[in-house]
Amino acid sequence: MPLPLLLLLLLLPLTLATALPASPLNDDVLSLILLKSSLQDPLSSLSSWNEDDELPCNWLHLQCDPLTSRVVVLSLNSLSLSGHLPRGLERLQSLHTLSISNNNLSGELPPQLSLLTSLTSLNLSHNQLSGRIPEDLGALSSLRSLDLSGNSLSGPIPESLFSGKACSSLRSLSLSDNRLEGSLPMSLPQCSFLLHLNVSGNQLSGLPDGVWALSRLRVLDLSRNSFSGAVPETIADVHNLKTLRLNGNGFSGTIPAGLGLCPHLNMLDLGDNSFSGSMPESIQSLTALFYFSLMNNKLSGEIPEWIGNVSNLQHLDLSNNEFAGAIPESLGNLRDLNYLSFSGNMLTGFIPASIAECSKLIEVRLRANNLNGSIPKGLFDLELQLLDLSSNKLSGSIPPGSTSFSQSLRSLDLSDNELNGVIPEEMALYFNLKYLNISHNDLRTRLPPELGSFRNLSVLDFRNSGIYGPIPGDLCDSGSLTVLQLDGNSVAGSIPEEIGNCSSLYLLSLSHNALTGSIPAAISRLKKLKILNLEFNNLTGEIPQQLGTLTNLLAVNISHNMLVGRLPTGGIFQSLDKSALQGNLGICSPLLTGPCKMNVPKPLVLNPNAYHQDNGSDVVTDATPVIKSKHKRFLSISSIVAISAAFFIVLGVLAVALLNVSARRRIGLLENALESICSSSSTKSGGPAVGKTVIFTPRTNRKTEEMVIGAETLLAKATEIGRGVFGAVFKAPVGEGRTVAIKKLITSNIIQYHEDFDREVRTLAKAKHLNLLPLKGYYWTPQLQLLISDYLPGGSLHSWLHARSEAMAPLSWPNRFKITLGTAKGLAYLHQSFRPPIIHYNIKPSNILLDENFNPKITDFGLARLLPKLDKHVISSRFQSAMGYMAPELACQSLRINEKCDVYGFGVLILELVTGRKAVEYGEDDVVILIDQVRAMLEQGNALDCVDQSMGEFPEEEVLPVMKLGLVCTSQIPSSRPSMAEVVQILQVIKTPVLDRMEAF
Structure with missing residues (x-):
């Protein structure tokens, strides 16, 4: 500790205990200088704080009372400060506002804060504070607002916080996004004047009935915890509510009709629970409601016509329930609606044309239903940014888009329908489109030459859509394309040399088409390419040797073409398995039993008798003698064939010998x-x-x-x-x-x-x-x-899932859940307890070790810190062996790499634990990506077919939510993935008494 600070700490008790009257102004200066000394201030924000000043009132970031010159407001928000809160702040006896939010403070909350008797507002949110909430905070009799959100506080919420003096004055309390656990205090209902209560994002479970009796509440946020049970009809007593968020818990039963008696309610989020039954009609009375989400529940019945009466709705999300019937025509009355999602239900009938009356719509999601009929043309006249109508039974043609539609659209997914006709020419004007998926339709049209007009396109998926014609040469003029999938069509002609302009491409899949010609060497310019699928075409010639320079290439399939010759010597080509090579004319590989054909010029064979004249005749007969020249020796065809065969036999023997030597060396x-x-x-x-x-x-x-x-x-x-x-x-x-x-x-x-x-x-x-x-x-x-x-002698998770010996019993579901939750907790700790957070970058089963009780231990964490330069491309190449686990942003220059990379890898890990299958599997005809397979089967309603049957009995009510969580974690968009802290909370919600009984057994 620096000597001046040490002396200051030693002298402070003497200053407080002296019999001489201390100057109150000096107390403020002393306390603030002590605070400054305990903090690191990289931006020099506190440089104006000078211990030689008699008064602090001219210092930045504080205010004084003009009558007493005492400090009344101290605001140090967003100054990048770090360190601990010191003792001595209690000397600021006139302080009524203390705010040090959005910094990097650490350590525990000092109990001396309770001695700031004039304090009305305390805001220490979004720091790294840990430990428990001090019991003595309840003694602050003047406290009206307390915000400790966004820290790492743990343990239960103290009862004294609501039973002490503070309860009578407290109006706003936010403890969100911490690690608090246990029940909400039974004393909470005593704070009858509370207007704002937010305890979201914790691990709280118990809920006193009196919460629903806090009649003055305006905001109640209990989201992302482990609360369960039914919401009582007495919710109607909280008639002043404006915001109610119960999402991300385990609430069940029916939605209480009493919610309709809260006339001021403008935000209602009941998503991610287990509510059942139908929507209560009383909801239509909430005329002020603008945000309404019931996503991911078990609600059934029809979507009522009266939904159009809630005229102020801007956000409506009823996705992933069991709603049936038709989409109501009354939706057209919601003129302020900007977000609509009915995905993942059992809706039937047409998409009502009245939706086009919702002129402010930005996102429309209707995927995974049973909708039929044609796409309303009016939808393509709106200024939508996202339109997802995939996995339905829609027919007819794709409507032409208006000018406003083409300028605003960012994502269009019409896959898995029955659409036909041509791709409209207007699609060439979709300059801002980034994601286009019309796969698995029956368009029967030429591959549009206008594809080169998509200047911002990142993903293009035309698989199994009846497309024919050549691949446009200007497809990659923009250089932004990362995924190109044209599999299962009738695309013909050669692969254009211009494919080398797709500098951002990491997946190129052209399998099951009618492509001819050779594989262009220009593909070797695709330095980010990870997957190359060219199987089942009519490609000829040799594989360009330059492809061996593609160090990021992780999967290649060139089977069932007419290729010949040697494989490239570098990269992944020497480790390809038989399924990726078979079915060609003559590829040279020890894995194949067919002939090895080389594209080399045929040897020039000269008949020595052809130039021998006999009696002036040029005719050569079988009886013509052979003249042996002393200067030139000519070989017969049979000799050359024999020598060539011998040559290749020798080569084969040498190759086998080298392989044996290599094996012995290994x-x-x-x-x-x-x-x-x-x-x-x-x-x-x-x-x-x-x-x-x-x-x-x-x-x-x-x-x-x-x-x-x-x-x-x-x-x-x-x-x-x-x-x-x-x-x-x-x-x-x-x-x-x-x-x-x-x-x-x-x-x-x-x-x-x-x-x-x-x-x-x-x-x-x-x-x-x-x-x-x-x-x-x-x-x-x-x-x-x-x-x-x-x-750890228990081995890795990889060995238990994918390389299990006969002595190793299959992992049971309780153990798999334990591994999932434990791994999530370990990653959450790495992300939350360090600044900057420790990112693993390489989450996969081989880096999860198990002890004798199947408790997971994450290994190799943070080793990327040992690289001299933490560059995403260095990381991508370093971890290229983690095929299937790497987040897509690791290959994208424009995306910021953060903790969400680990969330992606963890999502893949979840799916491996549930299915028992590898992240990427190579079949005879294709490469199976686990994420895509699980997502497809989930959308088809066959999710349980993915579950690893070797683990025996398992609770569906746990396995299916865990599987869905894995898919959420592997979202292509990093911001759509939850944090690891949220993942832990979700897993704790999923855990049920059924699991406890299985573990006990």
Whole structure:
């Protein structure tokens, strides 16, 4: 601690206890200087705070009472401040407003805050404060507003907060987005003057009945917790309510009709619960309602005609329920509606033309119903940004769009319908369109040449839509296309050379068409390409060797064409399996049993007798003698064929021999790995390298020389147990029956300076959580870097799911749920407890280890911090082995990489746990992406067919929500994915007593 601050802390009690009357002005200066000393101020926002000033009233970010010169307002919002709140603030006895929100404050709330007796408003929201809410805050008799939202506060909400003096004055309380648990205090109903109550985004479960009797409430937000049970009809007593948010809980039963007696209600969100029955008619009385969501419940019946009477609605979401019947014509009365979603129901009939009367609509989502008839032309006259009519039974043609429609539209999904006819020419004017999907229709039209006009298009999906004709050469003029899928059509002609202009493309799928010609070498310019599917076409020639330079390529299928010759020597091509190559004329691969054909010029064979004249005749007969020349030797055709065959046989023998040598070398690698490790720790002179070992225990006082020898001895006994993107992992005994895991880092691209390496590893070592495998220490030399952690004999989740031995029983659903929840908690801890957050970047089953009780331990977290430059392209190439787990934004320059990358990988992990299948599987004819398969089966109502049957009995009421959560986490749009903290809360909501009984069994 700095000496001036230490002296200040020592003198402060003397100042407070002195018998001489202290100047109140000096008390304010002293308290504020103490606050300044305890904070880090990177923007120098507190530079005007000078301890030599007699009064603080000219300082920035505060206000004084003009009569007493005492500080009454202290506002330090959004100044990037960090550190702890110190003791001594209680000397600001005239302070009535204290606001330090949107900073990086950490530590616990000091209980001395309760001594600020004049305080009316306390706002410490959106920091990193932890610990429990002090009991003494309830003693603030003048407190009207308390905002502690957006922190990491834990434990229960203290009863004294509502039973103390503060309760009589408290008007607004926000504790949202923390880690609070338990029940809302039974004393809460005593705060009868409370107007605003927000406890959303916590882990709260119990709810006192008196909450529904707080008649003065204007805002009640209980969303994203674990509350359950029915909402009573007495909700009508809270007749002043304007905002009611109960979404993201486990509320059940019917929606209370008493809600219709809250005439001021303008926001009603009951989504993500288990409400059943029909919508109560009393809702039509809520004439002020502008936001109404019932998404993700079990509501049934028809969507009532009276919904058109709620005339102020702007947001209407009834998606993912069991509503049936037709869409009411009365929707046209909702002239202010800008968001409409009826997706995931059982609606039938036509889409009413009256929807076009809702002229302010921006998003329309009607996917996954049974709607039929044609698309109303009026929809294509609105200024929509998103239109999703996919997975219905719509027929007819695609309407032409108006000028306003073409200028505003960003996303159009008409897939999985029965549409026919041509693609309208007006579609060429959709300059701002980013997502276009008309797959799985029956259009029977040519591939429109206007595709090159889509200057902002990112995803183009025309699969199985009856398209024919050539691929336009100007398709990629914009360079923004990332996904191109034309599979299952009659696209003909050659793949244009201009395909190399698609610089952003990461998925190119042209399978099951009639393409001819050769594979263009221009594809090698697609440096971001990850998936290339060209199977079932009529492509000829050899595969361009330049494709071997595509280091990001993770999946290739060129089967069932007419290709010949050698595979490219680089990239993924040497590891392709048989299914990706079979069905060609003559590809050269040891996996194929067919002939190997090379596109080489035929040898020139000369008949020596052709130029021998006999009696002036040019005629050559079989009896003509062969004249042997001393200067030229000519081979017969049969000799050349024999020599060629022998040549290829020799090549084959050499190839087999090399493969055997390679296999023997791989076997010997395990035996000699430690020898190479130890040799790498020596200097060029042959002596031991100058290194340093750090063990994060009190035993770090051992001598460096002893630890160098100890490290080499330790590695000499180690055996390799796996390899990852950062290096090999060994297990090694350390005595007394204990075994540790040692990761030998790949030195290339790792931080090369010990100080930087030490700083980053120590940061990772601070991560202490039940579901993390902590670092125990490290060993460093310029040539050798090791990370030391505990060894878990239970193996990885990958081995239990995808490489299970006969001795390993299938994972039960309770264990799978435990693994899911534990992994989520570990990731949430990494994201919330560090600033900047620790991002894993490589969530997959092989990085989840299990202990003897199937508790998950995340390993390899934060190792991207050891890269000298945390660049998304470096990360993308480093983790290219994580096929199927990488978030799409890792390949997009324009998107900011953040914690949502981990959420995507976690979503894939969920689907693997539920289905027991790998993220990407290679079949004989295609590549199966798990996310797409699960989503398709869920939309078809066959979701349970995806579930891994090896785990035996399972509760559908848990498995299906977990599966849906996995799909939400893998949204292509990062902002649509929940945070890991929200994921934990959702999983805790899903957990039911049924699961508890299964675990007990």
